[in-house]
Amino acid sequence: MTNLIEDSLKETSDGFIHYSDGLTEVGLLTSAVIEPQKSINNEEYDVIIIGAGFAGLIAARELSLRGRKVLIIEAKDRIGGRTLTTQVENRNFEIGGTWIHWSQPHIWTEITRYGFSLTESKGAAATRMSVLLDNGTKLKEVPMADHWVAMGKAMEKYSDVDGFQGRTVMPLPHTPFTSNEAVKMYDQLSMQDRLNQVINSLDDNNEEIIQMLLSLLSMNMQGNIAQGGFIDHLRWWALGDYDMNRMFEKLGRYKIKEGTSALARAILNDCQKVTLLLSTSVKSIDRTSRNSVIIRTQTDELLIGRTAIVTVPLNALKKIEFMPSLELQKQEAITIGQCPGGIKFWVKLEEPVGNWFGFAPYPNPITMAYTDDEDGFFIVGFGPDGILDIQNIDAVEKELNKLLPNVKVKYVLGHDWRNDPFVLSTWSWYKPGQMSSSLMALQKSEPPVFFASGDISNGWRGFIDGALESGLTSVRHVQQYLTKCST
Ligand SMILES: Cc1cc2nc3c(=O)[nH]c(=O)nc-3n(C[C@H](O)[C@H](O)[C@H](O)COP(=O)(O)OP(=O)(O)OC[C@H]3O[C@@H](n4cnc5c(N)ncnc54)[C@H](O)[C@@H]3O)c2cc1C
Structure with a gap:
């Protein structure tokens, strides 16, 4: 060149x-x-x-x-x-x-x-963790080690559709239709449908853990889990070696x-x-x-x-x-489109907060945020849909304060990918049924x-x-x- x-x-x-x-x-x-x-x-x-x-x-x-x-x-x-x-x-x-x-x-x-x-986002393995409960009104600091393990167990229940942690449905995630019939069946479910199937068996009945699980699920598809296809969760789960810790390490810890x-x-x-x-x-x-x-x-x-x-x-x-x-099937798939995703922003704080991770379930405007650097000056945050106007620094600070009371934001930066006319989405997450109806048609030359x-x-x-x-x-x-x- x-x-x-x-x-x-x-x-x-x-x-x-x-x-x-x-x-x-x-x-x-x-x-x-x-x-x-x-x-x-x-x-x-x-x-x-x-x-x-x-x-x-x-x-x-x-x-x-x-x-x-x-x-x-x-x-x-x-x-x-x-x-x-x-x-x-x-x-x-x-x-x-x-x-x-x-x-x-x-x-x-x-x-x-x-x-x-590689460089590491330190907060991805934070020691301090907060969860926003009761529709965003009650903040609770929880011990990371215990709660992370408990959330992993809840995620296992959520993912375990077959008694084998989803392995029979998604045994080879790079060949997603290996178990074609099973994929078709679970593709009909939304992430919310699957939650409804297991909610009563999340036995510890621990509201904090359930809210953390909901935050992570909503964060992954960046919206209302009623609109996200469950099969994409199973695909991430399989790519994450059917283990929440490993999945998260692959999704959010190491940067170039x-x-x-x-x-x-x-x-x-x-x-x-x-x-x-x-x-x-x-x-x-x-x-x-x-x-x-x-x-x-x-x-x-x-x-x-x-x-x-x-x-x-x-x-x-x-x-x-x-x-x-x-071809008609491709046209239809293009018309349906994928989930549009949500927002991602970075802030620099006036004062560092150390190593920290926060969860807040949908429809909180920020569903997940964590520190990136050693001191905790820099935070990356995510939210569903377009609820939070990330271009409004006061709005970002106000929402962040629900998770981290009294922090002051020095600057916020990002890009509105959802409304970028050449993108119109963040990362790919398909709607229920879309993977089996559209993926192969979209790939076809x-x-x-x-x-x-x-x-x-x-x-x-x-x-x-x-x-x-x-x-x-x-x-x-x-x-x-x-x-x-x-x-
Ligand atoms: C906020 C956010 C966070 C993400 N986080 C991660 C992450 O942590 N890890 C990860 O691996 N992935 C992540 N992703 C997803 C990843 O960035 C994308 O999957 C990947 O970059 C897509 O690459 P692509 O080449 O397929 O498409 P794109 O990168 O979207 O490239 C397509 C190009 O086509 C151009 N284009 C569109 N229309 C036209 C036109 N009419 N004429 C000419 N050009 C056109 C666009 O401008 C664009 O440059 C994230 C994405 C977003 C938005």
Whole structure:
């Protein structure tokens, strides 16, 4: 890849910081903003990739390293998609996708390849824990060790649909339909339906534990658990080795020290002969001719490729017109969309609070929050739906005070992914019934158009790892197709 200005931070229009003195900055500094390529040659590409998130970037690298001429078209002014590292006071903040784990095979390969390292969110293994009870009116500090173990037991009951901790339903989570009939059956349940089945057997009858369980379940799907598919819980549970501690360690403890944006840059830098167009949104994809794809941008520029890989997030796909229309089942799946997710924010406190973790069940505006650094100056928080306006520092401080009385917020930063027109969701969580009705249809290639996304992968769907898996799968399909066309 040429024309990159190395290691300089530039401002993306995504994200914001609000300071307690009223100062507001819209846009964040990041290494993910690349010097734009001013003009492109009017030539035919082997592959046009739509979207420069991890699915698109990995596909671009692998195809270009196999000698394919690749064009990436990205609507945003930066690469990385739903991941974005910004620096404030010389500290990395991950605004989108953050935590990874060595048991996530595709991301770990990249960590090894580029010699990156991990850093730990300290509060993920906190010693001090608070739970908000009685509809957000009563705060209780609880001993982490006891309650974490008890919550693990409650989670086991919740997940144990078959007497084997869900193993017979999801024995091979990277091949999610291994037990097809069982998957279909449990896919009909919402997370709330499953809770209703087991609520009376959560025997310790300990309200704190139940509320913690509810917080974690709602946090995982970032909304009302009546709207989240139970099968996605079982998938996370299986990927987490059917164990709550291990699951949580994989979901929320270890971050890329250099930052996700540095990893996105590293992948892009490795590309050969790839042209990248930023701030260019695709309006329509015409594959009428079958031997080529004509991409029309918002400014009516036409770009031609032998194939295209569409890596647009599931909830934003409906904005692109396909000619001829996509297969009916795929169209229906796009119309249904996935759960839109909720909010994520970071705050810096005036005074540190040490090592801390807080839970608050739905519909509290913050369902989970924890400290990130050793001293406890920095907290990451999550909430369901769009209940909390994270751009309002007073509102964030008020809600945080319910979990951590009297703390003062110095600044809050984040990005409104739910309302970002090119994303319209956070991480993938399907609605009840959606995995069995839609996943395979969404994955299906319609040559010369192929699909890849962290929202349609098999294993770690909803994660950076899943985006890489799906991007790599599309590379295999495109290569097979192009090779067949040339023989
Ligand atoms: C708040 C948040 C927290 C998360 N936490 C974690 C975590 O801790 N760990 C983890 O592994 N994962 C996490 N995830 C999920 C992870 O970030 C995503 O699953 C992954 O990054 C998706 O990659 P992708 O390439 O499939 O899609 P994206 O990264 O969304 O890339 C798709 C790209 O397509 C572009 N696009 C859309 N429409 C058009 C168009 N019309 N024309 C051109 N381009 C278009 C978009 O701008 C975007 O850049 C989180 C996500 C969010 C939002």
